[in-house]
Each structure stands twice: as C-alpha cells, then as structure tokens.
Amino acid sequence: xxxxxxxxxxxxxxxxxxxxxxxxxxxxxxxxxxxxxxxxxxxxxxxxxxxxxxxxxxxxxxxxxxxxxxxxxxxxxxxxxxxxxxxxxxxxxxxxxxxxxxxxxxxxxxxx
Numbered sequence: 496x497x498x499x500x501x502x503x504x505x506x507x508x509x510x511x512x513x514x515x516x517x518x519x520x521x522x523x524x525x526x527x528x529x530x531x532x533x534x535x536x537x538x539x540x541x542x543x544x545x546x547x548x549x550x551x552x553x554x555x556x557x558x559x560x561x562x563x564x565x566x567x568x569x570x571x572x573x574x575x576x577x578x579x580x581x582x583x584x585x586x587x588x589x590x591x592x593x594x595x596x597x598x599x600x601x602x603x604x605x606x607x
Contacts, residue, residue, distance in 0.1 A: 498576045499600035501527055501592070503566035504552040505545075506579065514545045515582045516575045522567035526595040527602055530554040532564050535586045535605075542584055553586060554604040568600055576601065 505511045512520050535553045543549055554564060587603040594600055
C-alpha cells in the first residue's frame with residue numbers, strides 16, 4: 496500500500512532521496528497548515544553525510560491562522576516510509592496531517 500509523505504526539508508534533495516530510497520521521487524507542491532518552520536542542529540553522522548548539512552528544518556505547531564509551510568508530497572511504499580523513519584533523527588516524530596490540498600499525508604514534526 497502506498498503512503499503520502501509531505502516533505503519541507505532535506506527529503507526533497509535528490510542526493511538524500513537516492514541515499515534513502517534508492518531513487519529520485521516525483522512529487523507535487525502542497526502546504527501544511529498550522530505549523531511554522533524552525534531549525535534544529537543535527538549531529539547524527541549518517542544524516543550529516545547524506546544531507547551535507549547540520550542545520551535541518553523542523554516543523555513546530557502554531558496557533559496563528561496564517562501559519563503554513565510549503566513543500567512537496569511524495570508517494571512512497573511502506574518500505575520507503577520505513578527508510579524515511581530511519582533517516583530522520585530523534586528530534587523528529589512522524590504524524591498524519593491534513594494538507595492544504597485536502598490530502599492526508601505523513602510528516603515529520605518537532606518531537607519535543
């Protein structure tokens with residue numbers, strides 16, 4: 496069964512997709528509402544090597560009516576979603592959310 500994943504950060508990078516999923520993903524633009532973009536410092540050596548950066552975006556919930564973050568929606572297999580879980584560090588947790596388009600997708604948000 497395929498799964499939708501909303502990405503607003505490094506999972507949009509071709510090199511991260513190739514390293515994580517073994518292929519480049521085709522996606523479509525969308526947005527998540529009720530969240531703002533913040534940043535977290537990554538120390539995991541594998542993620543640093545894959546993404547090439549220690550500064551990664553992260554979503555935090557906001558009460559502002561205009562809070563939203565643009566990104567991409569990708570269709571993944573169950574195995575690819577598990578690979579995305581492995582890629583993301585403990586600062587993130589995966590939740591199911593409605594997107595601006597009306598679709599429902601998994602997204603990684605701030606775990607704290």
